[in-house]
Amino acid sequence: MFLNAGNFISRGVSSPWPKALLATCQDVKSITQIHALLILTGVFSNGYSNGQLIASYARFGDVASARRVFDESPQRGVSTWNALIIAYSRSYSAAEVLNLYQQMIVEGIRPDSSTFTVSLKACANLQDLKKGEEILSQATDFGYKDDVFVGSSALNLYAKCGKMDEALRIFNGMPKKDLVSWTTMITGFSQIGRPVEAIDIYRKMRMEEIEGDSIVMVGLIQACANIGDLNLGLSAHGYMIRRDIPMDVVVETSLVDMYAKNGLLNLASCVFEKMSYRNVVSWSALISGFAQNGFARDALKLVVEMQSFGLKPDLVSLVSGLLACSQVGSLKFGKSIHGYILRRLEFDRVSGTAVIDMYSKCGSLSSARVLFNQVSSRDLISWNAMITSYGIHGCGEEALSLFMQMKETKLRPDHATFASLLSAFSHSGLVEEGRYWFDLMVREFDVQPSEKHYACIVDLLARAGRVEEAHELIESMIIEPGIAVWVALLAGCRNHGKLELGEKVAKKVLELKPDDAGIYALVSNVFAAANKWDKVAAVRKVMKQIGMKKVPGYSTVEVNGKLHAFLMEDRSHPQYEEIAAMLEKLDGEMRALGYVPKTEFVLHELDEEVKERMLCNHSERLAIAFGLLNTRPGTRLLITKNLRVCGDCHEATKFISKIVNREIIVRDVKRFHHFKDGVCSCHDYW
């Protein structure tokens, strides 16, 4: 090492030899040796290269040594100061950066472009706009107003503080822009949830014939992901391949996320598979893509799989896991994630809300409430989640009471709060409360009713049998009634035998061209209830023509932590014989207690006897029988159904809960039913 130093000196290298030598260092030890050499040769006491020495220590994260060099330096020029400031910046000590900046000013050292850039970055990270603006004005005083580095740092400062309009003002006034300036704007708009403007600036950048690099593409891809602009996303991907822009883990992860968010899970998986290196973020992007597109099982599989690759799930990936548990009603998996977070991580607000949602959607309302009480800093979404929980469990009064408590905080209820609240009223039959708060929502809380609020209130009225009133409300709507409100009315018509109006509404719904098989099923059911079998056939034909498949009804039951799924008339199950025998036995006991099969729920033109047999084979009944057979007496059963529970099964489950003396909880696609001692928590109102 010293020999090399000699070579540098004797050859009279014109570039400063300490710099060249320091650059060759691979560890702190060699830096220490050169440090000693600099002292020995007197270079150090001349103040020469001290900055480079500081920077070298900082390169290996040794801030303490960097500081020592600084403190021992006999002379400190701007480069010495900058070196130390950068050292602190690299170790994420933003406060110390600003501290040094201040000292530097006090000591009368003239800051340069680097000083301002690093200090402004510290303000951005601290989101300290006030300090940042102070530094900006000093930069102007020192003549760095039009410096492109200072300019971009200013953009970043405003972007990180959420002031994109101010950033845009500065951006437009910048005499010189570089790729970083453009990138900061694109990324800034993208991250603040203004993807349209992000894309707009990207287009302007390309019009000025500036080529993007991988970082700017990340911002663009993120914007595409959030706005759902798949065409642009695909072309961005293609652009990078064509121009051979190197793709690192960040770009590839953004691509996975963009495809996954837009439901192109095949493409997302494809990119994911080809990645040479994947981290927790890459896995999370894919997991959340599956979870958010309804592929809960795949999401959960990935949570397990990532661990076999040696990666530990973090809060973000686990929140997606919780979402998946909520969807399939897997209490066991959900609980294990809850435990994992308790043991190895720390809850934040988002994961706290996700756990609340998981417990409530997996049937455990009381656990959800316990956790809600434990969340220290609740935001609007936490409250909304808990109000929703009460709603789906049919606890309208509790939902209202929680809403009143929320009103006492400084949080303002939003459109989601009212959607949950109105839906809670609807499921509990609190019609007057619903009308009252719908009115107050507009008058006092300034929340304009949207389609979903109207759908709630129409549902509320129609469900309560006030079908005409619901119809009148639709006629009086300010906004054009969409398919959701008509569907809510239609369901009311069916449930309350208003078949004449029902037929009219059914036609209306068909005109609006639903894209949902469930809606076609409802329309067809209304025609079936009115014995219009020709129209039933016509609807089925339309569905066939547009290639829409009826979603088969299925139910799942969790037995010993494993989910078992049953389709209607599912004879394929290995335990089918036992299940059928159990159902037959129960059927006899139910009839003895007064059960009469409600064959009107079989929507085909068939013999009564055949209809009765079909009802017995509904998926929820198979799941219940399987659960009874495979769990110890007295165990609570949790059934999840992908459609609404049928009226006859609802009746039968009440009887079964009494006969077997068990609590049976059924989660259908909209809400929960808690069956116990022959009654249901919904009091037959749903």
Place this chain on the structure above:
DNA sequence: GTAGGGTTAG
């Protein structure tokens, strides 16, 4: 200057 997470109608 760069990536992933929670609530919401029928």
